[in-house]
Amino acid sequence: MTTATLPAPTASATTRPATSSQTTAKPTALRRTGWAIRSEWIKFWTVRSTSVTLIAAGLATIAFGMIFSAVADSDAAAGPAAFLSNPVDVALGGVGLAEMIIGVVGVLVVAGEYSTGLIRTTFAAVGSRSRVIASKAVVVGASVFAIGTAAAAGAVVLGQAVYAGNEATVALSEVLDVVFGTGIYLTGIALIGIALGFILRSTAGGIGTLVGGVFIGPNLLNLLPDSITDVFLKYLPSEAGSAMMSQVSTSDQLSTGTALGVFAAWVIGLLGVAAILVQRRDA
Amino acid sequence: MIEVTNLTKAYGETLAVDNLSFTVQPGIVTGFLGPNGAGKSTSMRMILGLDAPTSGTATVGGRNLADHALPLSSLGFLLEAGAVHPSRSAYDHLRALAVTNGISTARVDHVLDLVGLGDVAKRRSGGFSLGMGQRLGIAAALLGDPEVVMLDEPVNGLDPEGILWIRHLLQDLAKEGRTVFVSSHLMSEMELMAEHFVIIGQGRLIEDVSADDLRAMAAGETTQVRSDQIDDLVALMRGDEVEITSQERGVVRVAGLTSTEIGVLARDNDIALASLVPERRSLEEVFMALTHDSVQYHGGTHTELAA
Known part of the structure; x- marks a missing residue:
C-alpha cells in the first residue's frame, strides 16, 4: 500500500468567514427529508454488502425459479414438490432464499452503522431520528420493491419458458397479483430487517432474530397441535406473506386482502417500535 | 459558542457528568482536558443531542443542536475517527454526509484537499491508517463550514507532522472567529494549541482557566x-x-x-x-496535580510491584 505518504495538506482552513454561512434560507422539513433520502440512497448503493447482495438476491430468485421449473416433477404428488401445486408457485420457489438475503440486507443497512458508530454522525447531521428511520425505509423499500418485483416477474416468465411439469403454463398478465404480492412481501421483509436493526442495534442480534423469529420460528410452531396453531399461525408475517404471494389460497390461509393488511400491520408496528425506542434511547 | 449549564448524566448510581457548567467562547481554541473516563465524550454527545442529559442543558449558539436547520453548518464535529463503513470510499462517505445538509460535492472535494486526502478519496476507507481516518473525520467536521468545531481526541494516531498541521488548522479556524472545542487526555498535546482550558475529572469541573492563568499557576x-x-x-x-x-x-x-x-x-x-x-512546573505537571484525585485507575509503582 502507498497510504503511508500523504500530500501536505493545505494550510489555510476554509473559504469564507464563519459569519457568512447562515445567510441562506431555512430549509423546510420536507426539503431536509429529501436530503436525508438522497444521503441514504448514496450510502446504500456505495457499499457492496448491501447493493450487490440485493441484486444477487434478485438474480438468485430468477435462477432458482428456472431450475425448479425445469426439473418440476410431472407427478407433483410424488415428492416434496407437492406443496408447489402450480407452475407459478414452482417458478417463485427461489423467493424462499431471496427473502432471507433481503431481510439480512435490511438489518445490515442499520446495524452496520451502529457497529462503526456512523449512526451517531447520521443522527446529529440529519437532526431528526425518525427522519433517519424513514429515509432508510424509503430507500431500501423502494430498491427492494423494484428489484423484488422485477425478479418475480422474471422468474415467472423464464420459469414458464423452461417448465417441465404437466400443468398448463400461465401468462404473466394473469398472475400480476402474485408478482406484485411477492415484491410487496420482499419489501416488507426488508423493512422488518431495518426495524430489527434499529431495535437491536447489532448485526448478529438482528439477523438472528430475523431468521429465528420470522423464518424458522413458524416452522417450529408447526410442531404444536393444529388446534393451537390454527388460531394464530396464519397471522405471523411469513404465513401472511405466503398467503399474499400464492395464487391459490388454501383453507387455513388468510384471504389475500386480509393477509396484506396483517403483513402491513407487522411491518408498520415493528418500525413504530423502532422509532419509539430510538427516540428514547441514547444514541 | 457552546454553553453547558448544570449538565448532569447519571448511569444508575454513577455520575458520568456531574453538574458541569462552562462556556466555550468563539475566536480561540479551547482545550477540553481530563483523564480517561472523566466524562469528556459523554459531555460532547450531550452537546450533540445524542445522549439525553439527566438534568441541565447543553446548547450550541443558544439552541439545542437538533433545533438548528442546518446542523453541520452550526456545529462540525468529530466523535470517532473510525465511524465510516470500511468498504465505502472517503469521497462517498463525505458525499452522503454533505447531502443531509444540502452541501455541494464541490465542498466535499474542497475539504478532502484541505485535509490532504484528495489523492486517496476514491479508495475504500477500510485501508486507511489511523491518522488518515482522523483526517477524514476532520474533513467531515469542516463540511458545513461550521461556526463551531468540536473534535473528540483529534490528535490520536497522528504523526508529529499531522499534529503540527492540526494545530495550525484549529488556530486558523479560531482566528476566523469560530468556536473551536477540542478534547484530549494529554496536556502535552493541548498546551501549544489551546488558549483556554476546561479541565474536568470524574465528571466535575476542576478548572475553567485561560492558558496564561494556568501558566501562572505553574510558575x-x-x-x-x-x-x-x-x-x-x-x-x-x-x-x-x-x-x-x-x-x-x-x-x-x-x-x-x-x-x-x-x-x-x-x-x-x-x-x-x-x-x-x-x-517552573510544566503544564503537564500542573494538569496531573489538578486531576490526580480524580484519576480512576492509577498504575502501581515499582516498589509496590516488588513488594
Whole structure:
C-alpha cells in the first residue's frame, strides 16, 4: 500500500468567514427529508454488502425459479414438490432464499452503522431520528420493491419458458397479483430487517432474530397441535406473506386482502417500535 | 459558542457528568482536558443531542443542536475517527454526509484537499491508517463550514507532522472567529494549541482557566541558586516559610522566596551568584496535580510491584 505518504495538506482552513454561512434560507422539513433520502440512497448503493447482495438476491430468485421449473416433477404428488401445486408457485420457489438475503440486507443497512458508530454522525447531521428511520425505509423499500418485483416477474416468465411439469403454463398478465404480492412481501421483509436493526442495534442480534423469529420460528410452531396453531399461525408475517404471494389460497390461509393488511400491520408496528425506542434511547 | 449549564448524566448510581457548567467562547481554541473516563465524550454527545442529559442543558449558539436547520453548518464535529463503513470510499462517505445538509460535492472535494486526502478519496476507507481516518473525520467536521468545531481526541494516531498541521488548522479556524472545542487526555498535546482550558475529572469541573492563568499557576514555585558563597546565602535566607534543599555542593533549591527576593538578598550582602533560575512546573505537571484525585485507575509503582 502507498497510504503511508500523504500530500501536505493545505494550510489555510476554509473559504469564507464563519459569519457568512447562515445567510441562506431555512430549509423546510420536507426539503431536509429529501436530503436525508438522497444521503441514504448514496450510502446504500456505495457499499457492496448491501447493493450487490440485493441484486444477487434478485438474480438468485430468477435462477432458482428456472431450475425448479425445469426439473418440476410431472407427478407433483410424488415428492416434496407437492406443496408447489402450480407452475407459478414452482417458478417463485427461489423467493424462499431471496427473502432471507433481503431481510439480512435490511438489518445490515442499520446495524452496520451502529457497529462503526456512523449512526451517531447520521443522527446529529440529519437532526431528526425518525427522519433517519424513514429515509432508510424509503430507500431500501423502494430498491427492494423494484428489484423484488422485477425478479418475480422474471422468474415467472423464464420459469414458464423452461417448465417441465404437466400443468398448463400461465401468462404473466394473469398472475400480476402474485408478482406484485411477492415484491410487496420482499419489501416488507426488508423493512422488518431495518426495524430489527434499529431495535437491536447489532448485526448478529438482528439477523438472528430475523431468521429465528420470522423464518424458522413458524416452522417450529408447526410442531404444536393444529388446534393451537390454527388460531394464530396464519397471522405471523411469513404465513401472511405466503398467503399474499400464492395464487391459490388454501383453507387455513388468510384471504389475500386480509393477509396484506396483517403483513402491513407487522411491518408498520415493528418500525413504530423502532422509532419509539430510538427516540428514547441514547444514541 | 457552546454553553453547558448544570449538565448532569447519571448511569444508575454513577455520575458520568456531574453538574458541569462552562462556556466555550468563539475566536480561540479551547482545550477540553481530563483523564480517561472523566466524562469528556459523554459531555460532547450531550452537546450533540445524542445522549439525553439527566438534568441541565447543553446548547450550541443558544439552541439545542437538533433545533438548528442546518446542523453541520452550526456545529462540525468529530466523535470517532473510525465511524465510516470500511468498504465505502472517503469521497462517498463525505458525499452522503454533505447531502443531509444540502452541501455541494464541490465542498466535499474542497475539504478532502484541505485535509490532504484528495489523492486517496476514491479508495475504500477500510485501508486507511489511523491518522488518515482522523483526517477524514476532520474533513467531515469542516463540511458545513461550521461556526463551531468540536473534535473528540483529534490528535490520536497522528504523526508529529499531522499534529503540527492540526494545530495550525484549529488556530486558523479560531482566528476566523469560530468556536473551536477540542478534547484530549494529554496536556502535552493541548498546551501549544489551546488558549483556554476546561479541565474536568470524574465528571466535575476542576478548572475553567485561560492558558496564561494556568501558566501562572505553574510558575514561581521554586528557585535554583548556585553560588561559591552558598553557605552565607543559606544563612541569610533561613526563615519560617522558607524551605531549602541541597543536592550538590554549591547549589540549593529554595521554596518560599521569589527569585527576585533571593537576588536582592545576595546583592545587599555582596554575595556573588553563579546562577539564579526560577523553576517552573510544566503544564503537564500542573494538569496531573489538578486531576490526580480524580484519576480512576492509577498504575502501581515499582516498589509496590516488588513488594
